[in-house]
Amino acid sequence: MNSDLKNKGMSLIVKTITRLTVGLILLYGIYIVLHGHISPGGGFAGGVIIALAFIHLMLAFGKDEVLKILPVTFVSLLESLGAVLFLSIAILGFLGGYFFMDWFAKGKPFKLFSAGSIIFSNIGIGLKVSLGLFGIFLVLILLKFKAKK
Amino acid sequence: MFELNILLIFMIIGALIAIEVKDLLSAVVAVGASGLALCIVFLILKAPDLAITQIVVEILCLIILIRATIKKDLPFSTSGRWFFNTLATLVFLAIFAYLGYVALKELPSFGNPIMKVSQFYLNEALKETKATNxxxxxxxxxxxxxxxxxxxVLFTAVMGVMALMRWKGRKDIAEKDNE
Structure with missing residues (x-):
């Protein structure tokens, strides 16, 4: 890491705290998405928390650090993949009978792998919402940077 | 009900401050206070799903609005037709209040919903789907x-923003000045 990259973003205190907390925020978002059928939350809320973790990283370290992990084309691709995943769960219902039929094995309540297709729908919506909202933020920042230059 | 009324009055005051204050950053902060009060209202009404979604989306919107409005001061547009504007506002308020009175009279009272479809969901959800939420x-x-x-809807909105805010194939500001 050269000195030019170190000077970008906020101060050293903010960077250290961000390094400690951003993993926990990301993990909490993934927890909310995966446990959407057991506890309050779900795909939308968990997805926004994941997007906030990346935005947190971006505000502290500057945009170049985040663009190294997640380029815009990759964000756009994964967001579309989430939408396709949710739609394909809907179309898979035709195997059991009709649109959106939940023919997956149900399991027992309060277990992580239960409740049929709800967990897969939550994962699809979480992927879509998180990368969609992060993509909007990224595009706005890049446009502002381009206009300033 | 008492704490609910206090929170609703707080939210109305926050919205009024957000409209009336001149500084854009202060207006954004007032909107944020009003949204956080709405989150507590959802918690009191025992809807934790909505409370989580509300607080998280509120913070995301605050970050985007602060990034967008900081260091910018948009001028207020005031036209000279104050008489027509005031008259139009009063007429619309009267129509809105009358229609609201007619429509809200038919609704069930607060806290006593008509349990036709929702009773079926409450009875059958755990049995049918095995989901505890x-x-x-x-x-x-x-x-x-x-x-x-x-x-x-969300996918279309993201696609529209990405198409509008693209930077490939966009003319630079200096290039536009030359034409």
């Missing part, structure tokens, strides 16, 4: 078609 069971199993439409 009934809200999740309703929006992703019984009413998944609605959620598909909502996901399509």
């Amino acid at each position: 009934i809200v999740s069971a309703i929006i992703l199993n019984f009413r998944a078609y609605d959620t598909l439409g909502e996901a399509t």
Whole structure:
């Protein structure tokens, strides 16, 4: 890491705290998405928390650090993949009978792998919402940077 | 009900401050205070799903609005037709209040919903889907078609923003000045 990259973003205190907390925020978002059928939350809320973790990283370290992990084309691709995943769960219902039929094995309540297709729908919506909202933020920042230059 | 009324009055005051204050950053902060009060209202009404979504989306919107409005001061547009503007506002307020009175008279009273479809969901959700979060069971199993439409709306919005705010193929500001 050269000195030019170190000077970008906020101060050293903010960077250290961000390094400690951003993993926990990301993990909490993934927890909310995966446990959407057991506890309050779900795909939308968990997805926004994941997007906030990346935005947190971006505000502290500057945009170049985040663009190294997640380029815009990759964000756009994964967001579309989430939408396709949710739609394909809907179309898979035709195997059991009709649109959106939940023919997956149900399991027992309060277990992580239960409740049929709800967990897969939550994962699809979480992927879509998180990368969609992060993509909007990224595009706005890049446009502002381009206009300033 | 008492704490609910206090929170509602607080939210109305926050919205009024957000409209009336001159500084854009202060207006954004007032909107944020009003949204956080709405989150506490959802918690009092025992809807933790909505409270989580409300607080998280509120913070995301605050970050985007602060990034967008900081160091910018948009001028207020005031036209000279104050008499027509005031008259139009009063007429619209009267029509709105009358229609609201007519429509809200037919609704069931607060806290006493008509349990026709919702009673079926409450009885059958755990048996049918084995999901202990009934809200999740309703929006992703019984009413998944609605959620598909909502996901399509979000997907279209993201696609529109990405197409409008693209930077490939966009002319530079200096290039536009030369023409």
